[in-house]
Amino acid sequence: MAREQPAPPVLQSASDQILEAIERQRETSRASPTEQERVPYLGFFLDSEVYGLPLEQLREVARLTRLRRVPGAPAGVAGLVNLRGEIICALDVRTILGLAARAAADSAIFVALRGFGEPLGLVVDSIADIYAIDPGQIESPPATWSAERAACFVGTVRVPEGLMGLLDLERLVKI
Amino acid sequence: MKTAGPRGRHGDHVRELDSGPVVALLLFEAADCLMAMPASEVASLQAPGSRGASADEGGASVAWIDVDEYFTGRQSDGPWLQWGRGERCAWLRVGWVVEVLACEIRALAPMPGCFRAEGRGGAFWAAGVRGEEVFLLMDPAKLADRRNGLTP
Numbered sequence: 001m002a003r004e005q006p007a008p009p010v011l012q013s014a015s016d017q018i019l020e021a022i023e024r025q026r027e028t029s030r031a032s033p034t035e036q037e038r039v040p041y042l043g044f045f046l047d048s049e050v051y052g053l054p055l056e057q058l059r060e061v062a063r064l065t066r067l068r069r070v071p072g073a074p075a076g077v078a079g080l081v082n083l084r085g086e087i088i089c090a091l092d093v094r095t096i097l098g099l100a101a102r103a104a105a106d107s108a109i110f111v112a113l114r115g116f117g118e119p120l121g122l123v124v125d126s127i128a129d130i131y132a133i134d135p136g137q138i139e140s141p142p143a144t145w146s147a148e149r150a151a152c153f154v155g156t157v158r159v160p161e162g163l164m165g166l167l168d169l170e171r172l173v174k175i
Numbered sequence: 176m177k178t179a180g181p182r183g184r185h186g187d188h189v190r191e192l193d194s195g196p197v198v199a200l201l202l203f204e205a206a207d208c209l210m211a212m213p214a215s216e217v218a219s220l221q222a223p224g225s226r227g228a229s230a231d232e233g234g235a236s237v238a239w240i241d242v243d244e245y246f247t248g249r250q251s252d253g254p255w256l257q258w259g260r261g262e263r264c265a266w267l268r269v270g271w272v273v274e275v276l277a278c279e280i281r282a283l284a285p286m287p288g289c290f291r292a293e294g295r296g297g298a299f300w301a302a303g304v305r306g307e308e309v310f311l312l313m314d315p316a317k318l319a320d321r322r323n324g325l326t327p
Binding site for chain 1: 206207208209246247284287288289290297298299302303304307308309310311
């Protein structure tokens, strides 16, 4: 008695499979970049404006409790902060960016940075959020910004809180 | 901490403990800031309002520097400290004297680069911590040189 043999599956050629996979990947990347392609940024507020810095340059975020102003310090330097016994130079981003001067509030936040040789940090008003930014969405600073201000940024990106200026920290610390 | 006794290479005012060399610092307030200088360089202290010492000591011209005025332009009414290092000396007026603090040298952090530049911010060698507070270790020689026109 002869058994009925199941029909063999129709095999795609290897090249067809590869081409199909590439096309699928291309479609996916066009729709939304994968999380791996996005760069995480810490967003923080100065007044109502939101600014961002790459998470890889962030060391720690802490409440600003002790800020020692240093007589004769440059305008862009807020002073020295004692972070659990370590003395860190705090930059006054507000002054560097040309925003209206304001004394650091009790609720001010200290953002300690990494990768600058000397211990360094920023005094900010509050933390906004962490954003996964697609590098392709980063745009040049608006033409309405002064050249001096625009030079402090690598670009801008739209986030729910508004237009977020992405700080060029390497440049900022030299100012 | 156990005292290991003085070590000659550090001079008389620096002691070596098990944890490392320790220096005595005179802490004072001036220009709304907690500052310090090596206690061994302070020869005497005069009460507020008693600028009685001669302005010309031993034939050498001595600088009288109000630290508040130097940094903020406002005059202080605190005591005068007689500072001396080798041949150099000056009288420094501070807001008030806080205390003498034994401080491990390794606990002092060099001033960040932005403060080391020329100018009045360059008057500090290092920063340290007293409790939660940061203090600035001042080099009185920088103030005296500026006052005498030896530095810009």
